[in-house]
Amino acid sequence: MDLYSSIFNFMYLFIDSFGFLIISALGLAIIFGMMGIINLAHGEYIMLGAYITTLTAAAGMPFIIALLCGSLGVGLFGGIVDRLIIRHLYKRPLDSVVASWGVSLIMSQGMLVLMGPSIPGLSTPMGSINVGQFDYSVYRIFLGFLAIFIMIVLYVLFKKTKFGLHSRATMQNAVIARNLGINSDRMYCMTYILGSVLAGLAGALYAPTLSIVPTMGSNFMMLSFVTVVVGGADPMTGTLLSGGLLSLFNGGLSMIFGTLMGRLGLLVVAILFIRVLPEGFSGLVERQTLRVNRKKQEAISNGESN
Amino acid sequence: MLKTVKLRAGYGKVMILQGVDFHIGKKEIISIIGRNGVGKSTLMKTLIGEVPVSSGSIEFAGKDCTKLKAYERAQLGMGYIPQGHGVFPLLTVEENLLVGQCINGNKQTTKKHMELVYDYFPRLKERRTQRAGTMSGGERAMLSIARILIGEPSLILFDEPSEGVQPNIVELIGEIILKINADLGVTILLVEQNIGLVQQVSEKAYVIDKGLIAHELDKAMINDNETTKRLLAV
Numbered sequence: 377m378d379l380y381s382s383i384f385n386f387m388y389l390f391i392d393s394f395g396f397l398i399i400s401a402l403g404l405a406i407i408f409g410m411m412g413i414i415n416l417a418h419g420e421y422i423m424l425g426a427y428i429t430t431l432t433a434a435a436g437m438p439f440i441i442a443l444l445c446g447s448l449g450v451g452l453f454g455g456i457v458d459r460l461i462i463r464h465l466y467k468r469p470l471d472s473v474v475a476s477w478g479v480s481l482i483m484s485q486g487m488l489v490l491m492g493p494s495i496p497g498l499s500t501p502m503g504s505i506n507v508g509q510f511d512y513s514v515y516r517i518f519l520g521f522l523a524i525f526i527m528i529v530l531y532v533l534f535k536k537t538k539f540g541l542h543s544r545a546t547m548q549n550a551v552i553a554r555n556l557g558i559n560s561d562r563m564y565c566m567t568y569i570l571g572s573v574l575a576g577l578a579g580a581l582y583a584p585t586l587s588i589v590p591t592m593g594s595n596f597m598m599l600s601f602v603t604v605v606v607g608g609a610d611p612m613t614g615t616l617l618s619g620g621l622l623s624l625f626n627g628g629l630s631m632i633f634g635t636l637m638g639r640l641g642l643l644v645v646a647i648l649f650i651r652v653l654p655e656g657f658s659g660l661v662e663r664q665t666l667r668v669n670r671k672k673q674e675a676i677s678n679g680e681s682n
Numbered sequence: 683m684l685k686t687v688k689l690r691a692g693y694g695k696v697m698i699l700q701g702v703d704f705h706i707g708k709k710e711i712i713s714i715i716g717r718n719g720v721g722k723s724t725l726m727k728t729l730i731g732e733v734p735v736s737s738g739s740i741e742f743a744g745k746d747c748t749k750l751k752a753y754e755r756a757q758l759g760m761g762y763i764p765q766g767h768g769v770f771p772l773l774t775v776e777e778n779l780l781v782g783q784c785i786n787g788n789k790q791t792t793k794k795h796m797e798l799v800y801d802y803f804p805r806l807k808e809r810r811t812q813r814a815g816t817m818s819g820g821e822r823a824m825l826s827i828a829r830i831l832i833g834e835p836s837l838i839l840f841d842e843p844s845e846g847v848q849p850n851i852v853e854l855i856g857e858i859i860l861k862i863n864a865d866l867g868v869t870i871l872l873v874e875q876n877i878g879l880v881q882q883v884s885e886k887a888y889v890i891d892k893g894l895i896a897h898e899l900d901k902a903m904i905n906d907n908e909t910t911k912r913l914l915a916v
């Protein structure tokens with residue numbers, strides 16, 4: 377393999393892994409970061425999104441419509457689960473783990489009963505390109521860039537809109553937020569639905585690349601869980617940095633030693649990282665920004681006293 | 683403006699308030715004083731709706747709001763400033779202020795409101811983009827007041843604004859309270875340990891003890907240090 381094609385190979389593996397980690401982790405990260413709820417049914421939400429998308433597309437709808445149905449369908453499902461179960465468990469991480477684990481079991485078993493052990497998948501759109509001796513899926517490269525686009529949309533949503541401001545305020549202190557007139561329960565419900573829509577979107581986007589089986593969620597769940605743990609409480613910065621770091625190792629190791637080692641390496645890096653920085657990337661970033669801010673402030677007050 | 687009737691409230695089975703009766707008229711400034719742990723903060727939390735009422739009632743702006751949730755009471759125009767100021771540490775000063783706009787109905791904050799608040803607190807304008815978590819105690823106190831003002835409340839519930847604040851800033855807070863009351867006609871209920879601040883602003887004070895309003899003090903009694911010392915002695 378010449379240099380050019382091995383660089384491309386690494387880049388492809390990196391982008392593929394980055395896209396996968398970010399797209400599948402965002403829903404989990406937002407629900408965890410904003411609500412302190414660990415949604416163990418996240419993988420099954422992704423599975424549901426993949427099923428809805430595949431079935432809608434198989435019924436003759438264009439892929440983009442199927443994708444919307446998948447995301448919004450899971451959003452609706454998440455909304456119902458929130459009203460029935462999750463709303464009683466806001467800010468109770470341990471109880472929410474048990475409850476959402478129950479939901480995940482019901483969903484995967486239910487899907488097995490409903491649709492059987494598997495349904496026919498869709499073909500991957502966009503074809504492939506050939507570099508060196510390998511063929512690369514254009515669609516998976518596209519998903520890597522789409523991940524960045526989704527992050528930008530979420531960044532704008534959280535930093536520039538009223539919903540974003542209110543949800544960040546609620547996340548930091550729900551009691552104060554509601555004392556200031558914010559309906560914090562509604563913020564939680566909407567955040568949960570947003571997380572569900574993102575999970576559905578992940579399932580929809582990856583549906584054409586995977587076999588559609590009731591247990592497909594577990595693979596997503598493990599990797600998004602690791603991403604969120606390494607990322608820490610801030611769903612945006614945390615997920616972005618963690619997805620980047622883990623993909624660097626995953627991509628590099630996969631290229632040299634194959635997929636299995638890539639996966640193992642990712643887990644080892646995650647464990648080591650958490651050993652050193654238990655609060656993940658967001659803890660680190662938060663400390664840094666507060667420190668910089670304080671320095672700036674000191675500089676201002678020194679300037680004043682001179 | 684605000685009236686409670688035989689208000690009983692507390693945590694679980696422990697009733698902290700045992701039948702509190704009091705009222706505040708429009709544009710009044712009234713203080714509530716009492717020893718540590720008698721339930722002053724509990725009263726404030728019950729008024730805003732954070733502690734559930736077990737019996738009795740709360741009437742605000744002519745409406746029975748005993749059963750309303752905290753955010754609904756806020757949207758009726760009740761502005762609550764918690765003990766310890768309660769700023770959002772990771773939001774900037776400006777974002778903290780914008781959160782306050784939900785009080786008194788969800789109307790948009792116009793530039794005018796911002797300017798008014800920055801007029802009251804020029805220091806906050808300088809620090810607009812700073813994260814609230816990096817500010818000093820005095821600055822947080824000002825931010826917590828400014829954040830409420832943005833929402834144009836008709837009543838402000840202050841829970842110990844002087845906590846963690848140096849004496850000259852406490853005096854500034856006193857001036858601000860008087861100014862808000864005079865310029866904007868806001869009714870004020872103030873819980874305070876700092877007798878100086880109580881004397882500076884209030885016309886009337888209630889002394890809370892054993893879960894009840896034990897005494898009502900007029901201006902002269904508030905200003906008499908012997909009386910207040912005796913009432914607050916352990």
Ligand SMILES: Nc1ncnc2c1ncn2[C@@H]1O[C@H](COP(=O)(O)OP(=O)(O)OP(=O)(O)O)[C@@H](O)[C@H]1O
Nearest residue numbers: 693698716717718719720721722723724725765875
């Ligand atoms: N969340 C809670 N759960 C159980 N008990 C509480 C809770 N908050 C306060 N208490 C108890 O209620 C009583 C009154 O507390 P409160 O905070 O209202 O006092 P306070 O008058 O505001 O005191 P301070 O002057 O120190 O602010 C105290 O005995 C306190 O221990």
Ligand SMILES: [Mg+2]
Nearest residue numbers: 722723724765
């Ligand atoms: Mg108190």
